[in-house]
Amino acid sequence: MTQHHADTSKITGESHRAIFVVAAMPPPVHGQSVMNLIVADSIRNYSPNNLTISNIAPSSSNILVYHLSRISRVTIASLRILFSPRRRISVYSVYESGFGFLYNLLILISARVRMADVFIHHHTSEHCKRHSKRFAVVNWMAGVHAKHIVLSDQMKSDLQDTYGTNLLIRVVNNGSCLSGIPKIDPNHKIFDGSISLGHLSNLTPEKGVADVLSIFSELRSRGCPVRLELAGPTADPSIEKAIAEFSALGDNYFRYWGPVFGERKADFLSKVDIFLFPSRYKYEAQPLVLLESMAYGAFCIAYEAGYIPELLSSTGFLACNREEIIDFLSSSALTPTYLIGESGRAIASSLQFRTEGRRQLELLIEDICNKAQGG
Template structure:
């Protein structure tokens, strides 16, 4: 067989891909799409959705066994790199199985971390995965702070890269926001842990202070939270759009002046929705969870988890409501663009892409 020096074997990306549509899967799909612009890629989907948990794990285990078998055949075709998204909880057993086979076959192994679940709390499975990977194991984190916290918990023995999710959120056109009151929004899966009640409390304080602001909610809500939302809508406290996708979601971000994200989710990492707000020119006020402080920087503010979010937000919003902040939309877009460019260069360094954009 004649050797072709220009041949480059595909990168094997093992992760969750849509459907179902969730942050982990969407980011994996976007990363794969970006890498395909300069090198071949082959995708392997670990996700096997099912209504029953036991059935889901049976399907997932079967899929992982198939992936392990595929690694053997791909190694014979000179493939030598895998990129793998890390599961949370028990799902790390599947990462362990794949990493064990990949190491035996001599693959370069790159793990992508999207969760703080095993950083906030020690995971024996993650500790075993780190030990099993050996010198061939590399890690990709969402932020430098995430890398430091991971290494403090599991030891600084492997290569660490940083790749921000900003790369996978495209910029949106700058639109002139119409004059009027300050427009403040929250888009999420509306629940207590995702900041719904802190947002409603902020709306109440703004009204009591007599500030000129309109509050916009978007996203699905569970039955237990619909009462609070409907009551706030009936009282004229907020506007609620329900779930938004595609152009409707873009229109939501285009109309708001400020994005609040008072997440209390203990495993929050680097929310894509914050980059979506910034890409549209909306600065952010959020709770300090996961890598959010490094993500938001000074555009606009991060609130300590021990603080009363609504009262801190009132202090931040009051001068904006009175005086405005015309430089903030451009500042938000610039921060998103700068972070996205850094991430693009980082991704190319990790997987051997062209050195310039």
Template sequence: MLGLIRARKLATRDTTLYIVPDAGLGAWYTRAHMTAAARRFGAVVIHHHSCRYIEEYDSAIAAVTTVARDIATHVFLTDGMAEAFRRQYGDIAFRVVTNAGFVTAEAVRSSGPRLGGPIRIGHLSNLCADKGFFVAADTFDAVRAAGFDATLELAGPILEQAVQERIDALVAEHGEAVRYRGELAGQAKLDFYRNIELFVFPTAFKQEAAPLVIYEALAAGTAVIATDRGLIAEIVPEFGGAVCERDGPFAECVLTYLNSESWTEEARAGRAAAIKEWMRNQCAISTAQRESLISQLASRPGRG
């Protein structure tokens, strides 16, 4: 509320309000903010980070769109997100700014050689059912049962007691082939992605959009297999992994991918280099998009 009071004091027709709408009941607060903004600001930029109200019509978001339609520019994370929003809520002014630019530093780094040996699989997230931890664990069991020499690296905060119990069971079953590395940040997080070859992300999170963890994995040259939620199908390249049906058997999807790829050192290095090259291009596009958005925010409404 304090932020809104400050915004009211600073508001003039020569300024632009930047806001990220809530994806839950808080969207009604966003609607109230939009009503005030339409009277006080010359323009509004509404930056969307959730697909929840795009997949399912939301009356509060519809009200936000209607109130600010004449002065608002909507910012979406992919072209598909923009198209889906417009189908739900009508024609609006918009631009696309992807999240790829956040991983530019890693994407431009040389991938280097890839080691042979076990196929190194990883899962990093808030470790819970919604983000797919238990499906990832079951998938690793299936991979080993199918005869693949594979290891599993897990990272992220444990949000449910059952997660720790499942990790303990994985270690009891597979020994040193499973390792939980805790919460990671900075260099340790970069090393996590660089040391794995397949990032699995079987998310069931309803507000999923364009997860940064997928961009982080791809920037490291790591292939990604993820569930088709939110915008994931748009940000995983066909040659850089696979996107599995939302309600389909995730383990089968992973096994199909493992059987279709070569795991020689040369093949691993070539795959990583191709993924990195693709990500460099995505990062360049994203950076240009973000710079254009910043220019719009810095300009006076109606003049840029």
């Protein structure tokens, strides 16, 4: 699925202001980095001569190199803002969870010194649902005129309830990352009398892979006609061992795809009837992979983490634990006819999110670019 760039053709005129995008770009590829790239490319389409992109993604997973590379990249980005020759400046960045908020502060100090217009994109949920002293400091440093970008209406409501209704907030859902809805016939989703389960993520226990493997194993022990398509990177030895053991079942029952991108990712998603996402990740917000799975007609089953309930408000199944998922999947009500109907609803829902997200993204880019015209 290719990326969507906002249509900024209606925004005209040459800017007298510098626009700085300070954010992690792919690789690695995940929802946040994809959105960062789309925002940067959309601004570039409008004003290429005024845009400076500072990629602050770490250059290594090694803990020492990780932080040294990030510190150096954030410092360089901050100095670029501080010493920009332009009088007017706009800065777009992303709120960093955990101790990453220190990087936010370094960027914001430079932005405030230069009296820049600040745009902060929120891709994590924990600080929205519960008061965070770290974000409170970032919010204070950003100033009362900073614009905050969130992923859903409930996320906006939570942020205002937690930190004050005076926050300036714009909603841009992750459907804006979908370039289009593939032409899927829901009737093709059921094949050979079996159901194809799927899971794609960073394969860690907190993101749900352990529960997925447990659910698959239990369903097989109950005689349910299921197979599992599994994809994503993993560095956990226990998960690697479990994958190796399940691989002995053969491709007719279990297939591990490894990391998937581009056409290979599309091929993976096209083979999934039911997408499992039992994530307990504390920062979970609005997983792009759920929207992508829905676009391919998958019936999505997930835990009620972050703002997933808003994604699955009109389709899919929300659960609190693995037992609820197992009972649901082994139910006699889960017929091919039922899944075909749900597949159609999933596609329609993803289309709605995409249409709304594209409109929201265009308004955001227009906001950034209109400010950059000197307003």
